[in-house]
Amino acid sequence: MSWFAALRDSVRAGLKVDRSLSSPRRALRGAVAAALVVFPTLALAGPGPATSAAMGAFIAGTATFQRSFRPRVSLAVAAGIGLGVSTFLGYLAVGIPGAFPVLLALWAFGAGMAWSIGPSAGVVAATTVSVMLVVVQLPVSVPTALGHGALCALGGASQALVVTLWPIDSWRAQREALADAYAELAHYARRLRQDPVAHVDPAPFITARHAATLTPWQARHRPPELRGLRGVAERIRPTLAALADPKVGAAAEGPERDRALELLAAAAETMDALARAVRTGEPYRSPKSSPALTLTARDPDTADPEHAVLTGAARRSARRLTSLLRRAVDTLDREDKETVSSPVAGPGLRRPPLFRLAPSVLLAVRRQLRPHSAVFQHAVRLSGVVTLSYLAAKVLDLHHGYWAPLTAAMVMRPDFAQTYSRGVARLAGTVVGVAVSTAVVQLFHPGQWLSAALAVAFMGGAYLTLRTGYAVMTACVSSYVVFLLGLQPGDPVRTATDRILLTLIGGGIALLAYALFPTWQxxxxxxxxxxxxxxxxxxxxxxxxxxxxxxxxxxxxxxxxxxxxxxxxxxxxxxxxxxxxxxxxxxxxxxxxxxxxxxxxxxxxxxxxxxxxxxxxxxxxxxxxxxxxxxxxxxxxxxxxxxxxxxxxxxxxxxxxxxxxxxxxxxxxxxxxxxxxxxxxxxxxxxxxxxxxxxxxxxxxxxxxxxx
Missing domain, CATH: 1.20.58 (Methane Monooxygenase Hydroxylase; Chain G, domain 1)
Structure with a gap:
């Protein structure tokens, strides 16, 4: 692909707007949690501490929207702690000449290496860089650094508390993952009817396994219908392939093949019904084709070719398939312990608590600490880009210079497509968000309390548009930051102009750095x-x-x-x-x-x-x-x-x-x-x-x- 075509596709991907929204109730919950910490802090301590608390609450809330199968409470707490540490260290370093750029480079490198743990960890770690850049601009003394760090952590604790008291779709991610596995099996069964040697998509099964790996708390509170079904799905997959394959299953032509096609179609409808029941939590509704699954063998003496039996390996595969599907239906219907603890379910998969992950996290990071690792190259690139953007803004003596490294930190990703599409979306979203919010400030001159309320409202908008597109979400994020920092004195028009210019500088440095030092897949x-x-x-x-x-x-x-x-x-x-x-x-x-x-x-x-x-x-x-x-x-x-x-x-x-x-x-x-x-x-x-x-x-x- 040429550079022109690649950039064209990246621009289209970055500016694409999807009409789907995140859960409105979850978005409202995140905004409420932020409000519970922003307004009391504003009343008791003033604008500066309120800004730190709001940043911690927003980023911790964002962590709860990541594709993770850990309890949302633990994600919010972990994000809050990370934000508190980054804020505290940033405040300590900013008072020492020359120390902050060094800390920023090291912290950005660590954030890049967090991708070795997983995408969610990498995204949240990048946000800690942006929070460090924003909050240390507020004028405070070193003794109060610990207080600001604690307020960031308090924002995460507020999210965790509200998630605990207001649970919404607590097992939604696990349900979606398991339902996707059964939906893929249904698609696979239909593809096998057309192509007996078709391949199955491994992604839903990998995700379902991650979703089934539970912490001890999750294992005790898991809904009964989520127990055992993944193990059944894993055994259905090879059984479908064995039934359809003409070399070890049903014959390539004739009545036996017709019977196999009939069974595959019935199995697909049954698994679609299972996927719907798991996804919605509603009772299983048997499709009309289910009776066909019981007819694996027919009278061998009949002269009617339509009543021919499946023989040999095909017969055994058909029996195994119907047995597994019945077990899945029974598990979903009865939800009794005898069914869900059967050998088909296999041993439970255990996910260690966060505080016990340190050895495995260090091992994962150590494995990526080599020059040819894509994660290591991303970490070096992120560290260099963030530091260079920060120094460039300092040299140009632009007001709110932190906006350039903040943009670079949020744009950079380990691969080309995401980096360039996010760069374009970041620029467009920032221009729109800053322009709209600055116009509101210039026209209506909202006070501290109204600015804080608008900031919280745009936090909720950012949560709501996480699935809509990065450009739309960035517009909401830029607006909330403008209103949040509007609690501090300053010229809003000059601030808006500087932020747009700094976004161009930070985004341009990030895109140029990836072009000069790429990691080509x-x-x-x-x-x-x-x-x-x-x-x-x-x-x-x-x-x-x-x-x-x-x-x-x-x-x-x-x-x-x-x-x-x-x-x-x-x-x-x-x-x-x-x-x-x-x-x-x-x-x-x-x-x-x-x-x-x-x-x-x-x-x-x-x-x-x-x-x-x-x-x-x-x-x-x-x-x-x-x-x-x-x-x-x-x-x-x-x-x-x-x-x-x-x-x-x-x-x-x-x-x-x-x-x-x-x-x-x-x-x-x-x-x-x-x-x-x-x-x-x-x-x-x-x-x-x-x-x-x-x-x-x-x-x-x-x-x-x-x-x-």
């Missing part, structure tokens, strides 16, 4: 592909190991599946971001063209899908071991790991040793008495080899590295 596609290949190989090896050693390795299968799913999701996200980048794909991918990457991605996807089909027919613990399965699994794990390394260093990808071992193993299985397990193992392993052969072909025409 295009150059990382080969690395993401290699990670997925290695993870898919481990997944296939773990499933085949269970065929050789029934009853062992169940946890390994689950862990390998999650790793493969995460790796595929990261590759898909990287491809989406790469498509929006203004760089040529050729010359950015080490020895692989983008076309080869796409073909190789399809081959690795077939490897994962072949494993899913075998997982749907895992033998029970009491089954006899399948000879040679463990040896083939070990060779598959090693071969895919070596191939992943070859993708990164430019060596040839080949699977000659694995192919030779497969020929011997397949001949050994052919000599054994026929059985369902042997049939599945032979068909699945052949599909694995076919996928790896496609991978060889896709990467065969390697480009010679420049300078070789």
């Amino acid at each position: 295009t150059a990382r596609l080969a690395e993401r592909l290699a990670e997925w290949l290695a993870a898919a190989g481990r997944y296939g090896a773990s499933v085949l190991t269970v065929f050789g050693e029934p009853g062992r390795g169940g946890e390994d299968v689950r862990s390998a599946l999650l790793d493969s799913r995460e790796a595929r999701s990261e590759l898909l996200q990287a491809i989406d971001r790469a498509d929006a980048e203004p760089v040529r794909h050729e010359g950015q991918l080490p020895e692989l063209t983008r076309k080869q990457i796409d073909k190789a991605r399809a081959a690795v996807g077939m490897l994962g899908r072949s494993t899913v089909l075998m997982e749907a027919h895992l033998p029970p613990a009491e089954a006899d071991p399948l000879p040679g399965a463990v040896e083939f699994a070990e060779e598959l794990r090693d071969a895919t790991a070596i191939a992943a390394g070859a993708l990164l260093v430019g060596d040839q990808v080949e699977f000659a040793a694995l192919r030779a071992l497969h020929r011997r193993w397949d001949a050994e299985l052919a000599a054994l008495p026929p059985s369902h397990r042997i049939e599945v193992a032979r068909a699945g392993s052949r599909m694995v080899l076919a996928a790896l052969t496609d991978l060889e072909k896709a990467t065969k025409a390697r480009r010679v590295p420049s300078g070789a």
